[in-house]
Amino acid sequence: MNLKEKYGPWAVIAGASEGVGKAFAHRVAAEGINCILLSRRIEPLEQLAIELKAAHRIECVTASIDLSTVDAVDAIINAIGGREVGLFIANAGADSINSRFLDRPYCEWQDLIHRNVLMVAGCCHHLGGLMRERKRGGIILVGSGACYGGSSFMAVYSGTKAFDLCFGEGLWTELRPYGVDVLNLILGQTDTPAFRETLAKMGQPVPENLAAPEDVARVGLQRLPHGPVHNWGLEDDAAGYAPSSAAARRSRIEAIDRATKAIFGDN
Template identity: 35%
Template sequence: MTDFTREYGPVAVITGASSGIGHSFAGQLAARGLDVVLVARRTDRLEELAQQLRRTHGVEATVVAADLADPAAPEQVLDTVADLDVGLLVSNAGFSSVKGPFEQERAEVLSSMLMVNSLAPTLLAHGLSPRWKERGRGGIVFTSSVEGLLGIPYSAAYPATKAYVIALAEALWAELGPAGVDVLALCPGATDTGAIRRQGINPMTLPHLMSPDDVARSALDHLHDGPVHIPSAHYQEMFHTLLAMPRRDALTTMARSMPK
């Protein structure tokens, strides 16, 4: 715990902290002794979480109510933490939509998805990384997805945004690593969060579902082991098999397996 705090503390910024994996990241980082900056849209949930973390772990918890679909939101977050010694960014906020034909998705949803899933993480990392290079330590966790490892038919836009995140993480891992900054693209498979239900999927139909706590714990335990981490052994094996196939065959296999 002391080493983790020294390397990535004293302050961690977590986006998407009001629920799911982000909520788990916030609790586990506070348990490791880091002060936290909690970013999400839902102020009431953030305030409740902040009070819980202060009471349970004795850490400072700062609430930033921001919608990362707003192009001004990343700058709002950076302005809030300008005077804080941020050592870790957990860029976790993201969303997908109900799976279906690409042309049926609304254009405004696609625009918001690109902003939240791809542009906001880029701008936050861009704003914070000079600090870590200067002090010679720090870290970034980008929450991507196993869907970012391969184009997923009938879910075209979401995997594209997550593929961007993986490429960004890989590049920054190589670029910032020599300066002492660890970078990890976290690629969960099915995780028991509200996002599953919003996609129209019944969690009970997913036999390899992971808990948000287990996903967040695995990411923090493997932060040194970037650039890409898949926390589920099942999905490691599944995508190892798919990515070993000719790309055309893998995409055809995925298309056949997806509900239309």
């Protein structure tokens, strides 16, 4: 598949300053797709843009945007301007709070909800609508295995990732008749600066066999046409740490989609 033809000429990567987002930027740029790089910190974005331009001769736009604010979507739309975006990668969303829900002020959780839910939904509404008109494009929602169940220290984080999972599955059924691909890329433990910072804060050693961001980006783009879910490290028909396999979820979503169309119609 020609990624540039299918998902170009521009990609928006939210959370591109490090880790998985940075790896996606390198992988997308290597395919000749221009990049709009978003993150709160501008310095690493600008350095990344220099690297991508030099290595792949593409165009890059950087924008310092706090993705947890209520006006983040408007700021992202302004940064995009009139550029034709064929790929949206929602990678921002790590839990840097690492606390029980009632032990921290609600405003901190509200920021996490804005970033993981409202920013994602708002960007998908804007960019997905344009992709539907053009009848091509792709959306990757980088998720976490936490989406499959809540636990201590992760009540809000798990809840937001569960929203992204169900939202992405619904969006997959809505957009695939128009040639637009949607993938929930569900990750396990991945070797990112954010994860290493969490481990250090908790006094925990770095585990072995962490997923490499470069591998995550490669597999994510490979699996994008085969949504709505890919569980990292598992074959399509293996349940593993998930309640059901990606294939089983796909079949279930298709069945639910048929049932809802019988009620609401197929238009």
